[in-house]
Amino acid sequence: MSTAPEPPTERGDRWVPATLTEVAERAGVSRATAARAVGGYGSVSAPARERVLAAAAELKYRPNVIARNTRTGTTTTIGVVVADISNPFFGHCTRGISDAARTGGFDIVVVNTDEELQSERAAVQLLLDQRVAGLVVAPASRTDGRHLVEAQEAGVPVVLLDRRVKGLTADRVFSDNYGGAEEAMRRLVGAGHRRVAYVSSAAGPQGASNDAELDLDDLITSAGDRIRAYLTSLEEVGVRQPREYLRLCPYGEDAAYTATAELLALPVPPSALFASDSVIALGVLRAVHDAGLVVPDQISVVAGDEASWARVTTPALSTVVQPVYELGRQSVRLLLERLAEPAGAPRDLVLPAHFVDRDSTGEAPRT
Amino acid sequence: MSTAPEPPTERGDRWVPATLTEVAERAGVSRATAARAVGGYGSVSAPARERVLAAAAELKYRPNVIARNTRTGTTTTIGVVVADISNPFFGHCTRGISDAARTGGFDIVVVNTDEELQSERAAVQLLLDQRVAGLVVAPASRTDGRHLVEAQEAGVPVVLLDRRVKGLTADRVFSDNYGGAEEAMRRLVGAGHRRVAYVSSAAGPQGASNDAELDLDDLITSAGDRIRAYLTSLEEVGVRQPREYLRLCPYGEDAAYTATAELLALPVPPSALFASDSVIALGVLRAVHDAGLVVPDQISVVAGDEASWARVTTPALSTVVQPVYELGRQSVRLLLERLAEPAGAPRDLVLPAHFVDRDSTGEAPRT
């Protein structure tokens, strides 16, 4: 029998990595010493450490993470709660989250809520059951954050991504949606537009009441910030009924199409269209096209969020650009810092957003 | 003191849910009985069960998932390994995976590889360390799947998504990329195109050698299937050097732009462009636009995968459409079935893909 690497234990027909106990035995030390050696903590004599490390390598030792978790009561997993991972905005956010998490030695479990509070509550509960180390959440509700408060009380820090929640004190990271939208509106208004319509999906899956009695205080999401900038900009130039052309519709391209079609069929249709995000913009552009309108001569179009395809439409779509990937990265940075320092005042991180004027914005028609 | 629900134990400043032991004590039964009652297995007398359930409710008992995992040696987590979650293709796949997983009581941890084998290997190792129940992988390498074989040997089933790997026997789900691309080529060839260029990112992050000596056998990915359909279609109509206009470039829009620009600058430029996927298409379209070419009069363009924005370009982009979301869903279905029945022959699931002819395809110029 040679000293060739012994194969890790084989049990049943599965290949189970060697345990710390086996490493310790092979190295001729106790489990405690072996643990210290592989864990790199406490004090271990050089020769002992070497023997342990050698044994570990020979046995292809891999620490059993779930056993470790049992013992420590937590994991190195970050829960990510978003509306829809297939939405490019969240796709890029998540990529940022993932990259930052990995750098910090964490991995991520992703859950979609479809903007439904019920779904989000269940998701958060499941994640807490799994003992995630922390949560990055783009909450579905602006008014109900009890489940998130519970997470915090369970010692699981929460970082709010892109959105805010009433009555929840937590670290937050979002971009300057107000400023970005304001820039876009400035361009539109400067070009003479007064009848500017706004199509937004801010209202959740079921849509919101469309009447003018909409509670502005409820609009504390990023989409709400954009809407506020929109309304304020209009008011500043003396538009009497700024909400006249404001349309809130369910999430999705088709709903945006319908809303836009209705807008364009109005007796006095808008001369410019503001799509709250890139998915909405898809519906808006299709409706404009189907109405036979040419952009920007007959109607101007802008979007409140960048789209990968903004430069391949004809004309190229003017949009607000925000650092979406960075939004994700920073949210994890904040989370990890909070993990390291649970106390301390919560922080808001506001990333810049700017309007990029491409070719879909033109002068308002004289009519 | 009333009989009001007792608050779960408070330790330190964290709110830790009650343990099974506490539930058992409160119900006046042993841990084993309590476990059977809350777990819904074994046999428990009705009154005992009721007392346990009541106690559990009062204490807001939540099973400690990680302790359970330690005991059972596995988790209810599925590892998802893709190149880039911010790529719409993987975004939609992942959404399908997530939905199907949740339905089956699993959650997902997502890892990006950026098409790098090293990264994928590390990811798989980490996931195995976490004791994921199974893996859904869109592998970066077509030739090296050792790490995936190791996963299988560890008893962790692997489902290959959208791509295949040499020497790996596993369940696979992909769409009929060959058929879809063939339909697209039929349209192009039928319209008289012979100088059809193909721009693909099949080659991984660093790009591949572009010379004609490209090993076709290595092209066993979905992108490879499309390329094969492309080459075959050209050969069938007597094109002598079908590879003349084939361009493999690194992943990304910019690389596609460059490749296309070069193609268009050729002494005898192509009359049609086949973009392997939607990200590539972005670069292709921009290059076409910058070259001042009008689609489809001067040049035709098709994409091998659907894009959300295909209908908002002018003209609307003709693409192959495949059920991407369903790809994800089915991969999990296969995985769960494999989990239930580890033995049994591996299965291939091929979903249909079809060419949707929109407005970017026209007759080949006479010249």
Added chain:
DNA sequence: TTGTATGCGTTATCAT
């Protein structure tokens, strides 16, 4: 039907 006892693999405490 119920309870006792033990194991899972790790981390951590406390003597030695």
Added chain:
DNA sequence: ATGATAACGCATACAA
């Protein structure tokens, strides 16, 4: 510096 041992919370074989 090291080893024996407890503890984490749950699952389960086996005895009662």
